[in-house]
Amino acid sequence: MAVDLDLAPKQKRPAGERCCEPVVYPDVERQQAERMAEIAKALGDPVRLQLVDVLRKHAGKVCVCELVPLFELSQPTVSHHLKVLREAGIVGSERQGLWAYYYVIPDALGELSAWLS
Amino acid sequence: MAVDLDLAPKQKRPAGERCCEPVVYPDVERQQAERMAEIAKALGDPVRLQLVDVLRKHAGKVCVCELVPLFELSQPTVSHHLKVLREAGIVGSERQGLWAYYYVIPDALGELSAWLS
DNA sequence: TACGTAGATTGATGGCGGTCGATCTGGACC
DNA sequence: GGTCCAGATCGACCGCCATCAATCTACGTA
Numbered sequence: 033m034a035v036d037l038d039l040a041p042k043q044k045r046p047a048g049e050r051c052c053e054p055v056v057y058p059d060v061e062r063q064q065a066e067r068m069a070e071i072a073k074a075l076g077d078p079v080r081l082q083l084v085d086v087l088r089k090h091a092g093k094v095c096v097c098e099l100v101p102l103f104e105l106s107q108p109t110v111s112h113h114l115k116v117l118r119e120a121g122i123v124g125s126e127r128q129g130l131w132a133y134y135y136v137i138p139d140a141l142g143e144l145s146a147w148l149s
Numbered sequence: 150m151a152v153d154l155d156l157a158p159k160q161k162r163p164a165g166e167r168c169c170e171p172v173v174y175p176d177v178e179r180q181q182a183e184r185m186a187e188i189a190k191a192l193g194d195p196v197r198l199q200l201v202d203v204l205r206k207h208a209g210k211v212c213v214c215e216l217v218p219l220f221e222l223s224q225p226t227v228s229h230h231l232k233v234l235r236e237a238g239i240v241g242s243e244r245q246g247l248w249a250y251y252y253v254i255p256d257a258l259g260e261l262s263a264w265l266s
Numbered sequence: 267t268a269c270g271t272a273g274a275t276t277g278a279t280g281g282c283g284g285t286c287g288a289t290c291t292g293g294a295c296c
Numbered sequence: 297g298g299t300c301c302a303g304a305t306c307g308a309c310c311g312c313c314a315t316c317a318a319t320c321t322a323c324g325t326a
Binding site: 267274276280285289292294295296 | 304322325
Protein backbone atom coordinates (compact mmCIF):
# COMPACT_ATOMS: atom_id res chain seq x y z
CA MET A 33 0.00 0.00 0.00
CA ALA A 34 1.37 3.34 -0.98
CA VAL A 35 1.60 6.21 1.37
CA ASP A 36 1.48 9.88 0.53
CA LEU A 37 -1.85 11.67 0.10
CA ASP A 38 -2.46 14.84 -1.77
CA LEU A 39 -5.70 15.54 -0.07
CA ALA A 40 -6.30 18.94 1.31
CA PRO A 41 -4.78 21.95 2.99
CA LYS A 42 -4.66 19.81 6.10
CA GLN A 43 -4.42 22.78 8.39
CA LYS A 44 -3.15 21.91 11.81
CA ARG A 45 -5.53 21.97 14.69
CA PRO A 46 -5.20 25.09 16.81
CA ALA A 47 -3.19 24.61 19.93
CA GLY A 48 -4.87 23.83 23.22
CA GLU A 49 -6.12 20.70 24.87
CA ARG A 50 -5.41 17.69 22.72
CA CYS A 51 -8.08 15.03 22.54
CA CYS A 52 -5.84 12.26 21.24
CA GLU A 53 -2.67 11.41 19.43
CA PRO A 54 -1.37 13.79 16.76
CA VAL A 55 -3.07 13.89 13.38
CA VAL A 56 -3.21 10.62 11.57
CA TYR A 57 -3.03 10.55 7.82
CA PRO A 58 -4.74 8.06 5.56
CA ASP A 59 -2.33 5.37 4.43
CA VAL A 60 -3.92 5.16 1.03
CA GLU A 61 -3.61 8.06 -1.33
CA ARG A 62 -6.55 9.74 -2.88
CA GLN A 63 -6.18 8.17 -6.31
CA GLN A 64 -5.98 4.70 -4.86
CA ALA A 65 -8.94 5.37 -2.59
CA GLU A 66 -10.97 6.54 -5.54
CA ARG A 67 -10.15 3.40 -7.49
CA MET A 68 -11.04 1.07 -4.65
CA ALA A 69 -14.18 3.06 -3.88
CA GLU A 70 -15.19 2.70 -7.52
CA ILE A 71 -14.93 -1.07 -7.19
CA ALA A 72 -16.77 -1.09 -3.88
CA LYS A 73 -19.50 1.12 -5.29
CA ALA A 74 -20.03 -1.26 -8.19
CA LEU A 75 -20.37 -4.11 -5.69
CA GLY A 76 -22.71 -2.04 -3.54
CA ASP A 77 -25.85 -3.49 -5.04
CA PRO A 78 -27.20 -6.95 -4.19
CA VAL A 79 -27.95 -7.76 -7.82
CA ARG A 80 -24.47 -6.85 -9.02
CA LEU A 81 -22.86 -8.67 -6.12
CA GLN A 82 -24.77 -11.83 -7.00
CA LEU A 83 -23.92 -11.42 -10.66
CA VAL A 84 -20.24 -11.30 -9.78
CA ASP A 85 -20.73 -14.26 -7.47
CA VAL A 86 -22.26 -16.35 -10.24
CA LEU A 87 -19.54 -15.40 -12.69
CA ARG A 88 -16.79 -16.12 -10.18
CA LYS A 89 -18.12 -19.50 -9.12
CA HIS A 90 -18.67 -20.48 -12.71
CA ALA A 91 -15.07 -20.39 -13.84
CA GLY A 92 -15.64 -19.43 -17.44
CA LYS A 93 -17.97 -17.37 -19.53
CA VAL A 94 -21.68 -17.22 -18.79
CA CYS A 95 -24.35 -16.27 -21.30
CA VAL A 96 -26.56 -13.29 -20.50
CA CYS A 97 -29.61 -15.39 -21.26
CA GLU A 98 -28.66 -17.52 -18.27
CA LEU A 99 -28.26 -14.54 -15.99
CA VAL A 100 -31.48 -12.67 -16.68
CA PRO A 101 -33.90 -15.35 -15.40
CA LEU A 102 -32.07 -15.45 -12.06
CA PHE A 103 -33.58 -12.14 -11.02
CA GLU A 104 -37.03 -10.63 -10.91
CA LEU A 105 -35.80 -7.85 -13.13
CA SER A 106 -36.30 -6.84 -16.70
CA GLN A 107 -33.67 -7.67 -19.30
CA PRO A 108 -32.63 -4.02 -19.74
CA THR A 109 -32.09 -3.66 -16.00
CA VAL A 110 -29.83 -6.70 -15.83
CA SER A 111 -28.01 -5.39 -18.89
CA HIS A 112 -27.55 -2.09 -17.08
CA HIS A 113 -26.04 -3.79 -14.04
CA LEU A 114 -23.66 -5.73 -16.26
CA LYS A 115 -22.63 -2.49 -17.91
CA VAL A 116 -21.87 -0.93 -14.54
CA LEU A 117 -19.68 -3.91 -13.65
CA ARG A 118 -18.01 -3.73 -17.04
CA GLU A 119 -17.25 -0.02 -16.74
CA ALA A 120 -15.81 -0.62 -13.29
CA GLY A 121 -13.39 -3.11 -14.82
CA ILE A 122 -14.76 -6.01 -12.81
CA VAL A 123 -16.18 -8.07 -15.66
CA GLY A 124 -15.57 -8.37 -19.36
CA SER A 125 -17.88 -9.37 -22.17
CA GLU A 126 -17.58 -11.12 -25.45
CA ARG A 127 -20.13 -11.61 -28.19
CA GLN A 128 -20.49 -14.85 -30.10
CA GLY A 129 -23.23 -14.70 -32.66
CA LEU A 130 -26.49 -13.84 -31.01
CA TRP A 131 -25.27 -14.40 -27.51
CA ALA A 132 -23.11 -12.39 -25.19
CA TYR A 133 -20.87 -13.97 -22.60
CA TYR A 134 -19.60 -12.35 -19.43
CA TYR A 135 -16.67 -13.28 -17.25
CA VAL A 136 -14.85 -11.90 -14.23
CA ILE A 137 -11.60 -10.17 -15.03
CA PRO A 138 -8.85 -11.89 -13.02
CA ASP A 139 -7.40 -9.82 -10.18
CA ALA A 140 -9.91 -7.05 -10.73
CA LEU A 141 -10.90 -7.42 -7.10
CA GLY A 142 -7.38 -8.04 -5.88
CA GLU A 143 -6.54 -4.54 -4.73
CA LEU A 144 -9.72 -4.12 -2.71
CA SER A 145 -9.42 -7.63 -1.35
CA ALA A 146 -5.86 -6.98 -0.22
CA TRP A 147 -6.81 -3.74 1.45
CA LEU A 148 -9.64 -5.44 3.32
CA SER A 149 -7.38 -8.14 4.69
CA MET B 150 -20.70 -19.49 2.09
CA ALA B 151 -24.27 -20.66 2.23
CA VAL B 152 -26.15 -21.85 -0.76
CA ASP B 153 -29.87 -21.51 -1.32
CA LEU B 154 -31.36 -18.36 -2.78
CA ASP B 155 -34.94 -17.30 -2.60
CA LEU B 156 -34.67 -14.90 -5.43
CA ALA B 157 -37.26 -15.09 -8.12
CA PRO B 158 -39.58 -17.29 -10.14
CA LYS B 159 -36.48 -18.42 -11.97
CA GLN B 160 -38.45 -19.65 -14.93
CA LYS B 161 -36.53 -22.02 -17.11
CA ARG B 162 -35.35 -20.84 -20.48
CA PRO B 163 -37.54 -22.08 -23.29
CA ALA B 164 -36.17 -25.08 -25.06
CA GLY B 165 -34.10 -24.70 -28.19
CA GLU B 166 -30.49 -23.99 -28.91
CA ARG B 167 -28.51 -23.71 -25.73
CA CYS B 168 -25.86 -21.03 -25.56
CA CYS B 169 -23.96 -22.47 -22.61
CA GLU B 170 -24.12 -24.73 -19.60
CA PRO B 171 -27.38 -25.12 -17.68
CA VAL B 172 -28.54 -22.32 -15.42
CA VAL B 173 -26.11 -21.33 -12.72
CA TYR B 174 -27.40 -20.13 -9.41
CA PRO B 175 -25.75 -17.56 -7.19
CA ASP B 176 -23.85 -19.22 -4.39
CA VAL B 177 -24.73 -16.51 -1.93
CA GLU B 178 -28.29 -16.14 -0.85
CA ARG B 179 -30.17 -12.93 -1.22
CA GLN B 180 -29.96 -11.91 2.43
CA GLN B 181 -26.24 -12.45 2.53
CA ALA B 182 -25.80 -10.58 -0.72
CA GLU B 183 -27.78 -7.66 0.66
CA ARG B 184 -25.63 -7.56 3.77
CA MET B 185 -22.35 -7.60 1.85
CA ALA B 186 -23.68 -5.09 -0.67
CA GLU B 187 -24.56 -2.81 2.24
CA ILE B 188 -20.96 -2.94 3.42
CA ALA B 189 -19.60 -2.43 -0.08
CA LYS B 190 -21.94 0.48 -0.64
CA ALA B 191 -20.73 2.17 2.52
CA LEU B 192 -17.16 1.75 1.28
CA GLY B 193 -18.13 3.02 -2.16
CA ASP B 194 -17.04 6.58 -1.47
CA PRO B 195 -13.42 7.73 -1.43
CA VAL B 196 -13.90 9.80 1.71
CA ARG B 197 -15.46 6.94 3.66
CA LEU B 198 -12.86 4.50 2.41
CA GLN B 199 -10.08 6.78 3.63
CA LEU B 200 -11.87 7.31 6.93
CA VAL B 201 -11.96 3.55 7.45
CA ASP B 202 -8.33 3.34 6.38
CA VAL B 203 -7.27 5.89 8.98
CA LEU B 204 -9.27 4.20 11.71
CA ARG B 205 -7.90 0.78 10.81
CA LYS B 206 -4.28 1.83 10.67
CA HIS B 207 -4.64 3.71 13.93
CA ALA B 208 -5.38 0.77 16.15
CA GLY B 209 -7.53 2.53 18.70
CA LYS B 210 -10.01 5.34 18.90
CA VAL B 211 -9.58 8.50 16.86
CA CYS B 212 -11.14 11.86 17.70
CA VAL B 213 -13.44 13.43 15.14
CA CYS B 214 -11.51 16.67 15.45
CA GLU B 215 -8.53 14.82 13.99
CA LEU B 216 -10.52 13.45 11.09
CA VAL B 217 -12.26 16.58 9.85
CA PRO B 218 -9.09 18.50 8.85
CA LEU B 219 -7.96 15.60 6.68
CA PHE B 220 -10.53 16.45 4.06
CA GLU B 221 -11.60 19.52 2.17
CA LEU B 222 -15.09 19.03 3.51
CA SER B 223 -17.28 20.72 6.04
CA GLN B 224 -17.68 19.27 9.49
CA PRO B 225 -21.32 18.25 8.90
CA THR B 226 -20.32 16.38 5.76
CA VAL B 227 -17.63 14.39 7.55
CA SER B 228 -20.11 13.73 10.33
CA HIS B 229 -22.55 12.46 7.73
CA HIS B 230 -20.00 10.04 6.30
CA LEU B 231 -19.18 8.75 9.76
CA LYS B 232 -22.88 8.22 10.35
CA VAL B 233 -23.17 6.17 7.16
CA LEU B 234 -20.26 4.00 8.28
CA ARG B 235 -21.80 3.67 11.72
CA GLU B 236 -25.19 2.64 10.38
CA ALA B 237 -23.50 0.08 8.16
CA GLY B 238 -21.94 -1.45 11.26
CA ILE B 239 -18.42 -0.75 10.11
CA VAL B 240 -17.41 1.72 12.79
CA GLY B 241 -18.52 2.54 16.31
CA SER B 242 -18.42 5.75 18.26
CA GLU B 243 -17.99 6.77 21.82
CA ARG B 244 -18.27 10.17 23.47
CA GLN B 245 -15.88 11.35 26.13
CA GLY B 246 -16.69 14.81 27.34
CA LEU B 247 -16.62 17.23 24.46
CA TRP B 248 -14.99 14.87 22.03
CA ALA B 249 -16.24 11.91 20.06
CA TYR B 250 -14.04 8.96 19.22
CA TYR B 251 -14.52 6.54 16.36
CA TYR B 252 -13.11 3.07 15.88
CA VAL B 253 -13.45 0.20 13.46
CA ILE B 254 -15.62 -2.64 14.68
CA PRO B 255 -13.52 -5.81 14.57
CA ASP B 256 -14.51 -8.31 11.89
CA ALA B 257 -17.09 -5.96 10.45
CA LEU B 258 -15.37 -6.33 7.10
CA GLY B 259 -14.63 -10.01 7.56
CA GLU B 260 -17.52 -11.43 5.59
CA LEU B 261 -16.94 -9.22 2.56
CA SER B 262 -13.21 -9.78 2.78
CA ALA B 263 -13.69 -13.54 2.86
CA TRP B 264 -16.02 -13.45 -0.12
CA LEU B 265 -13.56 -11.39 -2.10
CA SER B 266 -10.72 -13.83 -1.48
C1' DT C 267 -34.90 -10.22 -48.79
C1' DA C 268 -37.64 -10.79 -44.84
C1' DC C 269 -38.35 -12.31 -40.23
C1' DG C 270 -37.25 -13.67 -35.50
C1' DT C 271 -34.30 -13.34 -31.61
C1' DA C 272 -30.48 -11.78 -28.02
C1' DG C 273 -28.90 -8.06 -26.10
C1' DA C 274 -27.84 -3.04 -25.82
C1' DT C 275 -29.50 1.61 -25.78
C1' DT C 276 -32.77 5.36 -24.99
C1' DG C 277 -35.98 8.22 -22.40
C1' DA C 278 -38.69 8.87 -18.51
C1' DT C 279 -39.54 8.59 -13.58
C1' DG C 280 -39.06 8.28 -8.71
C1' DG C 281 -35.96 7.87 -5.07
C1' DC C 282 -31.48 8.09 -2.99
C1' DG C 283 -26.98 10.40 -1.81
C1' DG C 284 -23.27 14.11 -1.16
C1' DT C 285 -22.79 18.65 0.12
C1' DC C 286 -23.40 22.90 2.60
C1' DG C 287 -25.20 26.62 5.88
C1' DA C 288 -27.80 27.01 9.82
C1' DT C 289 -29.24 25.27 13.96
C1' DC C 290 -29.49 22.20 17.92
C1' DT C 291 -27.40 19.47 21.91
C1' DG C 292 -24.72 18.78 25.70
C1' DG C 293 -20.47 19.05 28.23
C1' DA C 294 -16.65 22.27 30.19
C1' DC C 295 -15.55 26.33 32.47
C1' DC C 296 -15.96 30.89 34.42
C1' DG D 297 -26.60 31.22 35.07
C1' DG D 298 -23.93 32.44 30.93
C1' DT D 299 -20.59 31.45 27.46
C1' DC D 300 -17.83 28.71 24.50
C1' DC D 301 -16.84 24.67 22.01
C1' DA D 302 -17.26 19.77 19.60
C1' DG D 303 -20.18 17.31 17.27
C1' DA D 304 -24.79 15.91 15.53
C1' DT D 305 -28.95 17.08 13.16
C1' DC D 306 -31.95 19.64 9.94
C1' DG D 307 -33.42 21.57 5.52
C1' DA D 308 -32.46 22.46 0.98
C1' DC D 309 -30.30 21.76 -3.43
C1' DC D 310 -28.76 19.07 -7.10
C1' DG D 311 -26.94 15.30 -9.38
C1' DC D 312 -26.80 10.45 -9.69
C1' DC D 313 -28.96 5.78 -9.80
C1' DA D 314 -32.28 1.72 -10.27
C1' DT D 315 -35.97 0.56 -12.89
C1' DC D 316 -39.05 -0.12 -16.79
C1' DA D 317 -41.31 0.14 -21.53
C1' DA D 318 -40.07 1.05 -25.95
C1' DT D 319 -36.85 0.98 -29.44
C1' DC D 320 -32.62 -0.09 -31.85
C1' DT D 321 -28.80 -3.19 -33.51
C1' DA D 322 -26.84 -7.13 -35.25
C1' DC D 323 -26.85 -11.80 -36.21
C1' DG D 324 -29.12 -16.31 -37.78
C1' DT D 325 -32.25 -18.47 -40.62
C1' DA D 326 -35.79 -19.41 -43.90
